[in-house]
Amino acid sequence: EDQVTQSPEALRLQEGESSSLNCSYTVSGLRGLFWYRQDPGKGPEFLFTLYSAGEEKEKERLKATLTKKESFLHITAPKPEDSATYLCAVQAFSGNTPLVFGKGTRLSVIA
Amino acid sequence: DADVTQTPRNRITKTGKRIMLECSQTKGHDRMYWYRQDPGLGLQLIYYSFDVKDINKGEISDGYSVSRQAQAKFSLSLESAIPNQTALYFCATSAGAFTDTQYFGPGTRLTVL
Numbered sequence: 689e690d691q692v693t694q695s696p697e698a699l700r701l702q703e704g705e706s707s708s709l710n711c712s713y714t715v716s717g718l719r720g721l722f723w724y725r726q727d728p729g730k731g732p733e734f735l736f737t738l739y740s741a742g743e744e745k746e747k748e749r750l751k752a753t754l755t756k757k758e759s760f761l762h763i764t765a766p767k768p769e770d771s772a773t774y775l776c777a778v779q780a781f782s783g784n785t786p787l788v789f790g791k792g793t794r795l796s797v798i799a
Numbered sequence: 800d801a802d803v804t805q806t807p808r809n810r811i812t813k814t815g816k817r818i819m820l821e822c823s824q825t826k827g828h829d830r831m832y833w834y835r836q837d838p839g840l841g842l843q844l845i846y847y848s849f850d851v852k853d854i855n856k857g858e859i860s861d862g863y864s865v866s867r868q869a870q871a872k873f874s875l876s877l878e879s880a881i882p883n884q885t886a887l888y889f890c891a892t893s894a895g896a897f898t899d900t901q902y903f904g905p906g907t908r909l910t911v912l
Contacts, residue, residue: 719897719898719899720898720899720900722900722901729887729906729908730905730906731803731889731891731903731904731905731906732842732889732903733903734900734901734902737898737900739898775841775842777901779898779899784849786832786844786847786857786899786901787899787901789841789842790841791839791840791841792841
């Protein structure tokens with residue numbers, strides 16, 4: 689069974705304090721790993737897709753990396769507007785099953 | 800205009816009532832999904848449809864039904880609402896391409912009294 693585990697469940701940072709969020713996964717052949725951002729009461733917003741181990745993608749203060757067992761979302765010098773829940777999801781290679789989502793990491797950045 | 804729209808955005812109803820939540824998309828995607836989200840539980844898949852003639856149960860389909868009226872429309876019904884169905888409901892779509900990125904609607908906040 690495909691599974692995604694995200695840690696920590698919640699993270700509180702001071703503005704400018706860099707850190708990383710973890711997404712560990714087990715899947716029967718990985719086609720893609722996805723990161724989403726979700727603001728309270730709103731729909732998840734797509735950030736990145738990673739396809740193979742060693743791949744990295746960046747967007748502003750966010751950088752996502754991928755290994756064969758996990759992905760990290762690195763947040764460099766975060767600002768209060770980066771506060772959100774970050775969701776990770778995986779797609780199995782068959783492509784005929786929906787994405788499997790983790791429960792998310794709730795990030796709070798304090799000014 | 801938003802690519803994925805949901806109506807209503809907020810709904811308060813009473814136990815035992817039948818409720819329909821509607822989702823429409825202009826992205827031209829074949830695949831559509833319904834999720835519910837409760838605090839601390841993440842997204843739970845209720846039903847999904849890979850094309851107009853295809854409907855599949857997700858992990859929590861009991862108490863729910865769906866209808867795929869057209870490629871662009873996917874409705875979720877609660878036949879007899881109960882208080883523990885109080886939650887935030889999201890519709891999502893995807894193209895079914897090699898990389899099946901899902902795009903989410905703004906959500907419907909449902910309260911069952």
